[in-house]
Amino acid sequence: MDYPRLLHLLERDAELIRLLVEGVPRDQAHWRPAPESWSILEVISHLGDEEREDFRTRLDIILHRPEEPWPPIDPQGWVVSRKYSERDLGESLAGFLSERRDSLAWLRGLATPNWESVVHSQFGSMRAGDMFCAWVTHDQLHMRQLVELHRAYTQELASPYSLEYAGPW
Numbered sequence: 001m002d003y004p005r006l007l008h009l010l011e012r013d014a015e016l017i018r019l020l021v022e023g024v025p026r027d028q029a030h031w032r033p034a035p036e037s038w039s040i041l042e043v044i045s046h047l048g049d050e051e052r053e054d055f056r057t058r059l060d061i062i063l064h065r066p067e068e069p070w071p072p073i074d075p076q077g078w079v080v081s082r083k084y085s086e087r088d089l090g091e092s093l094a095g096f097l098s099e100r101r102d103s104l105a106w107l108r109g110l111a112t113p114n115w116e117s118v119v120h121s122q123f124g125s126m127r128a129g130d131m132f133c134a135w136v137t138h139d140q141l142h143m144r145q146l147v148e149l150h151r152a153y154t155q156e157l158a159s160p161y162s163l164e165y166a167g168p169w
Helices: 003-021 027-030 040-064 075-081 091-109 129-159
Strands: 118-121 123-126
Touching: 003 040, 003 091, 003 129, 027 040, 040 075, 040 091, 040 118, 040 129, 123 129
Parallel strands: none
Antiparallel strands: 118 123
């Protein structure tokens, strides 16, 4: 694993996420292409909670307290129970970015992490390196989701006109 480059991606991707949502108008931040879809606001709120309560917490447990059970999380349920749709996009983005800065400082402060440390969870055996790489990829999955939300919103605004000439989606 190329830890320095992956750590750089984690830092860079937070900036890309910021660029994807900063300045998005309130109506677009709350807009969903379908009732079961997430809005931009809900994605950003999710990223902040995941940063604080999932990846950093669970990686710390794998590295330093592998016998400790993982605290429960409910990413799908939090959308409703934590009222993501009632939040402010700017505040949610600032919260995510603050948590990411804390995560990056924590990751840089790890002396010599054993990326082969293993924990057995409801997900099976997971190494610390697996969790870290999943963290980086989680950002990328949601960046793709944010781009798709932007495109779907553009399509909504453009109706009845076609976007096909732009190229296949």
